[in-house]
Amino acid sequence: MSPLPVISHHGGDAGVTGSCHRLQISADRTLLVDCGLFQGEDADTSLSTLEQHRVTFPVDDLLALIVTHVHIDHIGRLPYLLAAGFAGPILCSVPSARLLPLVIEDALKIGFTRDRALIERFLAEVDERLVPLDYRQWHTLVDDDRHRVRVRLQRAGHILGSAYVEVDSLDHPSGQAQRTIFSGDLGAPHSPLLPAPESPERADVLVLESTYGDREHEDRTTRQARLKAAIDRALANGGTVIVPAFSIGRTQELLYELEELIHAADSECWRDLEIIVDSPLAARFTAVYRELKPWWDAEARSRAGEGRHPLAFDNLYTVDSHAEHQQTVDYLATHHRPAVVIAASGMCAGGRVVNYLKRMLNDPRHDVLFIGYQGAGTPGRDIQRFGPRGGWVELDGERIDIRARIDTIGGYSAHADQRDLLNFIKRMRQPPREIRLVHGDRDAKQALAAEIHAWASASNHAVWVLSGG
Structure with a gap:
């Protein structure tokens, strides 16, 4: 059996859209980061919308859903997640808590129903689950004799309310600890309206977007x-x-x-x-x-x-x-x-x-x-x-x-380019030992992986880069 925690991807790993990542902390405790719709070439046209977006992974072990930001390719499967029986909290930033109901209401009208009573009932349930978190503040989900699991959101600079997610997990019996970071979508520096994202101090495992991993933006x-x-x-x-x-x-x-x-x-x-x-x-x-x-x-x-x-x-x-x-x-x-x-x-x-x-x-x-x-x-x-x-x-x-x-x-573009993504890694005091590249086309991931390997080699840093899909 693989040592825990482990990450599994249910969207966003083999393409740009459909972001959905599970962090398995123990056999019965898991976190879900995002649950988005598939769009464009990532969508399987041989399947109906319902079949394609039906949640097939377990939900009874989910401690929480953590939302990095409210774009539809990151939260559009929320109705399917609730229909599958997810009954836990939905963690997000304070601005995202204001914006998320607007996105979900629009998604319901397009993909599910225009029955106002049904929409209001669903939105009321979502509102009860929302847990707005301040940036930079640790939020403890579990702290018992088995685990301590806590979450912190940091500004990602992608859209208003966007965040990257730091997860600290500690297994008390073994003393094994891991900090896992999910980048969500990182913004470009000097974007209008939003502060640029700052790199975290450290990470053991980094799940990093790579949408523009093969190019640089204009200034x-x-x-x-x-x-x-x-x-x-x-x-x-x-x-x-x-x-x-x-x-x-x-x-x-x-x-x-x-x-x-x-x-x-x-x-x-x-x-x-x-x-x-x-x-x-x-x-x-x-x-x-x-x-x-x-x-x-x-x-x-x-x-x-x-x-x-x-x-x-x-x-x-x-x-x-x-x-x-x-x-x-x-x-x-x-x-x-x-x-x-x-x-x-x-x-x-x-x-x-x-x-x-x-x-x-x-x-x-x-x-x-x-x-x-x-x-x-x-x-x-x-x-x-x-x-x-x-x-x-x-x-x-x-x-x-x-x-x-x-x-x-x-x-x-609201996304960081290759230089920005590399800087996000380089500016950590303790860079990760493992980087998983997601949310990118194959060429973008491969180009970014090559740059990461070149930096790691030059700085004598041992890092395992996964760029599958």
């Missing part, structure tokens, strides 16, 4: 210049800049950057530019982001203190109803009024952004601007890949020729 100055250039083209062409963005995280960071550009502009065209958020969910998240100002970084709090409103400025418009959405699509597709539209979903796999793309992708006046990761097998990846060479994409069963300009700005 903030470069990405702002490229964002401005894309909008300048729209102003000159009378076109629309369409930004597929996730409702939480990317949308709010982009609004922050746009407010800065508009504030600094000396052009009337810029000052009159409409910034349209066409996503009721994104609008709700943005409102909660404004309420969670104490968790912003120092720069953002200072800007608000000067009387500016980085998430609620005059040029910002939100589209709520479906009728308003259709009117906005029709207007922008037929008139020559420049605008920036931020619409979900981030990988163009559904949501309101698809209607903009169906109407505007074949018009060279417009610009599609990708600011986030596009998973393999998603329409976003196809547009990103084939658009610059004059290709086509299938949306809702319809072939759309791509004549719009296609741009990608890597600097707006």
Whole structure:
């Protein structure tokens, strides 16, 4: 029998999405870190949604579910987990406790039911289970004659409320202790609104994301210049800049950057530019982001203190109803009024952004601007890949020729790049003896593993790197 604790993966190990990791502390005591949906190429199209996301691992031994952050590929299987009989607490940061019900409500409407009474009943049960934890504070789950198990959340800088998880487990009879760290999704330094993640002091085992393990992002100055250039083209062409963005995280960071550009502009065209958020969910998240100002970084709090409103400025418009959405699509597709539209979903796999793309992708006046990761097998990846060479994409069963300009700005990714991920390891006083790379394509994991091995060899550090999948 393998020595405990041991880690098993139930998503996120062979791809980017579906994050779900079990830490087995003893035969009858386990922690679960995240429980997310599979998306894009990670999804098995031969199975129904119910079959694919049904929880098949044991739940009666779970001490708790720990949520690193509230993106759907990290918490979307929560309804399935509760249906399987999980009855324990749900641990997360204080901001995540505010945001999680919004995400789960939206997931229920899309994948389960629109029955308001059922949704309210489920949300009430989730609310009873939520245990909001302050950052940097140890929370003891078990302390008896067998084990002491405690958990601490640290800022991850990915989205508001995101955390990486430190788990200290001590087996009292044997005296065996282990510190296991689950990175969740780590953010990039210098991201708008959020403080950069700081490395932990030490780890024995590190479960590390690797989404951008094979590349480095543009710096903030470069990405702002490229964002401005894309909008300048729209102003000159009378076109629309369409930004597929996730409702939480990317949308709010982009609004922050746009407010800065508009504030600094000396052009009337810029000052009159409409910034349209066409996503009721994104609008709700943005409102909660404004309420969670104490968790912003120092720069953002200072800007608000000067009387500016980085998430609620005059040029910002939100589209709520479906009728308003259709009117906005029709207007922008037929008139020559420049605008920036931020619409979900981030990988163009559904949501309101698809209607903009169906109407505007074949018009060279417009610009599609990708600011986030596009998973393999998603329409976003196809547009990103084939658009610059004059290709086509299938949306809702319809072939759309791509004549719009296609741009990608890597600097707006909410994920750490290769350099940042390496620094997360290097800056530990006691680096891990074992690193498991998850949440990445095969090439990204292999590239990051090679860099880790090179660093370990140069620093004479013995580390075992697992990069399976």
